[in-house]
Amino acid sequence: MVTLKSPKDIKILKEGGSRLARILNEVSKEIKPGITGGQLERLTKSLILNAGGRPSFLNYQPDFSNKPFPTSLCLSINEVIVHGIPTDEIIIKEGDIVSLDLGLEYKKLFTDMALTIAVGKVDSCYKKLIRTTKIALNKAIEIATEGHTLGDIGYTINSYVKSQGFRVIKNLVGHGVGYKVHEEPEILNYGEPHTGLKLKRGMVLAIEPMVTFKSEEAIQGPDGSFITADGLAAAHFEHTIVVMPKKALILTKI
DSSP: OOOOOOHHHHHHHHHHHHHHHHHHHHHHHTOOTTOBHHHHHHHHHHHHHHTTOEESSTTOOOTTOSSOOOSSEEEEETTEEEOOOOOTTOBOOTTOEEEEEEEEEETTEEEEEEEEEEOSSOOHHHHHHHHHHHHHHHHHHHTOBTTOBHHHHHHHHHHHHHHTTOEEOSSOOEEEOSSSSSEEEEEOSOOOTTOSOBOOTTOEEEEOOEEESSOOOEEEOTTSOEEETTOOOEEEOBEEEEOBSSSOEEOSOO
16 A cells, blocks of 8 residues: 655654765765775664664565675676665775665654765776666656656656667666655656646655666666666665655655
8 A cells, every 4th residue: 555644744754864865875975985885884883873763774675685684785787777885895995886775763753765876986887877867767757746656757767768779677677655665656667648646645666777788677686786787887876765746855865
């Protein structure tokens, strides 16, 4: 069932989303060659606790996983799209593209956010990939208003991504959020205009385009992470938003 959040819920979600955005911004500033996934995980967990929240991914087990997620932060590098596990064995290198995905529980309500950054000097094609994914998210948020549909969101993302020469990952999706880490509806990153669920004021959605070069398929690795089927790099951006009549409210911003 798709839930509508009350003004009181939205106020708390905005507080939590602002905290989440600040935390992810702080963590992203530490991304540099030589830093380990374990260091980033410890920093993330500390920042969340200091902000009065709880890491919502830690020990969370979604339906598609056979074991709980072991960390607070998802750290996905290059061909890893989502759900990469930050360990001390993972060392970030010059030329990597790094996706950070983080969920926060604050006053029993949940927000979700992701971003991708380039480490040092990277090829121009990777810069374009990152920029395209971020713009696709922004375009989707622009039309995530009351009366539009989930098909409008998917079509907006996919049509822009294809116009730039890239492909969306089709078997990973965005989702509702707020009362739980994952709620209905699923939000595809492709679709047809004016089709699917009609958006209503008070829906809280995590919109998250995941974009790569060729293959539209993600495959799951032995550690539970999802990687591109062809091994090429991917980028990922996500905001938690509230559907409103004229302009969506972005919860995960400072």
